Amino acid sequence: MQEATATGISNEFSTPLDALPYATQVAVTEALDANTGESTSRGYYSPDSGTDFVVTGRGARYYRIETTDHDGTQTTGYEYSVEIDIDESAVSDGVTVRSFTELPAPDREALRSAIGNSGLIHAPHYTSFSVVFAYERTDDQGQSVFIPDGATHYLEWDDTLLRLTFKEQHMVEITSTSVLTELVATSPGEFKEHISDNRGIVLDSLTTQQQDIVVQAIDGTYTECEPYSEPFNNLRESLSIRDDGAVLLVQYNADWYFGHLY
Known part of the structure; x- marks a missing residue:
């Protein structure tokens, strides 16, 4: 048995808002900014906090987070493997290298959601990940660079060269996810009391x-x-x-x- 301080309990039972995976951070931020404390997002990458409590930097305010998936529907997803930090010499002459900032918004959101934390493209141990481009709306599908050609693409993202190689297309589920936030404490001490009383x-x-x-x-x-x-x-x-x-x-x-x- 080890002493449980207020700081230790905060670290163990809550996650800072800016440490959440991208899709979850966006949905939770929208909920916190709303008067109702709720938000709803829709897509292939559903928000999943992986924690019951989030702490924000605004005076160490602690919120209970609940997520609920609903209204799922099937659509075709296009899966690509993404290799990070490709040597520029591997790119043949005449091959287009796109800039991440120039991609259509739905494609950028899919890539951010797939990696979770874009800082990982600079992590030495993190060399690849997988992304699925799947859109319910015809307009989003029509804008996508990656649907449905199935080719190999090169992408420059934050001064790092990525290679996206088509793997397969398969059916995936698009869902709506509702996020509900509830303020439970306004300091680490109050949060310790809340967790102690409930758990x-x-x-x-x-x-x-x-x-x-x-x-x-x-x-x-x-x-x-x-x-x-x-x-x-x-x-x-x-x-x-x-x-x-x-x-x-x-x-x-x-x-x-x-x-x-x-």
């Missing part, structure tokens, strides 16, 4: 043996091998949560800790 497990009414186990876990690690003792087994059951990926937040003697069960 924390309070250890009370412990036996003397269980208290000894918890104190040892706080000082370092407590270990037992199977078959577990009754005090330890009962304590494990009280700390068990159904979602294995969830973070365990535990209160003992009025202090909060991150708990880890192995």
Whole structure:
């Protein structure tokens, strides 16, 4: 068990708005800017925050985020593999190299949504990604550079040369995604209280043996091998949560800790 500070809880349970994937960041920003705290977007790349809470830089305001997909429909998607940082010598004479800024808006949005964070095109370890161009509206399809020719394209994006190679066309789903935001805290301290009240497990009414186990876990690690003792087994059951990926937040003697069960 490790001490859970307000900063630690903020880092563990929330994501900064500007760290969200592109499509999600746009949808959440639109929701935050709306009087209703809601927004709806439609496309192949659905907003998915990957977190229940977002924190903005505007005075460390914390919002609960809920996304709901609805009204799905099938359309043809055109998938390309994208290689990053291609050597210019690989481009034959006479081959067109397009600028990212000159692409039609729907194509730019698809590329941004596919990579999630455009800064990755400069990351040494990130050498490729896949993008699907899929548009419901005839006007968007007609504007697209990548539908339906299936050719190889070269694209300059932020001083980096990309090669887009057609892979296949297949049916994909276009959905509408509604994003709902709710303000839950206006400081890391308030957010700690909110998370503790809603997700924390309070250890009370412990036996003397269980208290000894918890104190040892706080000082370092407590270990037992199977078959577990009754005090330890009962304590494990009280700390068990159904979602294995969830973070365990535990209160003992009025202090909060991150708990880890192995």
